[in-house]
Amino acid sequence: MTPLSQGRAAVFEEPIGPKGVRIRDRPKTDAEPGAVAIAVRAASLNHLDLWLAHGAQRVPPPRVIAADGAGVVHASTEARWKPGDEVVVYPVVCCWECEWCRRGENVRCVRFGVVGEHSDGTACELFHIDARNVFAKPKALSWEEAAAFPLTFLTAWRMLTTRARLQKGEQVLVVGAGGGVAVAAIRIARHLGARVFATSRSERKRQRALEIGAEAAFDSAEFSKAVREASGGGVDVVVESVGPATLNESMRSLVPGGRVVICGSTTGVKAEVAMPRLFWGQLDMLGSTMGNASEFQAVLDAIDAGLRPVVDEVRPLNEVQAALERLDAGEQFGKVVLSMEG
Numbered sequence: 001m002t003p004l005s006q007g008r009a010a011v012f013e014e015p016i017g018p019k020g021v022r023i024r025d026r027p028k029t030d031a032e033p034g035a036v037a038i039a040v041r042a043a044s045l046n047h048l049d050l051w052l053a054h055g056a057q058r059v060p061p062p063r064v065i066a067a068d069g070a071g072v073v074h075a076s077t078e079a080r081w082k083p084g085d086e087v088v089v090y091p092v093v094c095c096w097e098c099e100w101c102r103r104g105e106n107v108r109c110v111r112f113g114v115v116g117e118h119s120d121g122t123a124c125e126l127f128h129i130d131a132r133n134v135f136a137k138p139k140a141l142s143w144e145e146a147a148a149f150p151l152t153f154l155t156a157w158r159m160l161t162t163r164a165r166l167q168k169g170e171q172v173l174v175v176g177a178g179g180g181v182a183v184a185a186i187r188i189a190r191h192l193g194a195r196v197f198a199t200s201r202s203e204r205k206r207q208r209a210l211e212i213g214a215e216a217a218f219d220s221a222e223f224s225k226a227v228r229e230a231s232g233g234g235v236d237v238v239v240e241s242v243g244p245a246t247l248n249e250s251m252r253s254l255v256p257g258g259r260v261v262i263c264g265s266t267t268g269v270k271a272e273v274a275m276p277r278l279f280w281g282q283l284d285m286l287g288s289t290m291g292n293a294s295e296f297q298a299v300l301d302a303i304d305a306g307l308r309p310v311v312d313e314v315r316p317l318n319e320v321q322a323a324l325e326r327l328d329a330g331e332q333f334g335k336v337v338l339s340m341e342g
């Protein structure tokens, strides 16, 4: 089934930025067969929501925003879930039936998409979604934390483990610390026993990166020399989401045979790459998006073992415009969460 947002919801209505996302009331219906209706307690924003609000994703309005949500089961058509269960949403839209989905490769589904972009989103009172997207909420997390980790931790987990095959004791550089995936990557790399370095243009964010586990943080303008010095010759893995502005510096930060894994490109869609560095350095350039349901389960297991998200700030749903403006200004470190209470 296609995800469905009901009741009070944050709806993208006009591609004019944060002001084009407004609170609306949507009709409530019974859950379709195969679906679970979740009374959302908290949802969180991603850069995706901001791009959507600016019209950059070419998603036609209206659309209820947000991929991340956690809440209490309100009604379920599947025996696995019953009213009162505390749950969190796997933020991927997929068919669950094709050969790729059956093989556990949800990211390769022909209908692959992101909740809140390719379907209704979680910033709503009542969210209906396929029961296969529903997972038990980690007990150790608050509602705000449970809404803060899904998309970014899933993305960073796949980047570091499945794609870059990070090993304990290796060294990782996370470029552009502050963004949700970058913060998740710092936390996950530390959790997996790696040494972590970070970059940011902001002194305050470099400081925050150190507080959450990076051992050194450098300015994003020019960092490869400092990274090679601090790491004793270069890092094994670079987590990239910035793109053209940093990609060559990222590649210069790697040891021979190192891997740069890319999940986004916030500074533009086309990058110029110094080709000799790629082949002479025996580098791997890896692309990655979101993650499979099994990888989501692996994140949940890691949370049970102590991994924690980083919440930047919590606002009530009706302050969604101010929450989006915080992302627009690039002020956040970690996740901006919307609370459904009040």
Ligand SMILES: [Zn+2]
Pocket: 094, 095, 096, 097, 098, 099, 100, 101, 102, 109, 110, 111
């Ligand atoms: Zn499929």
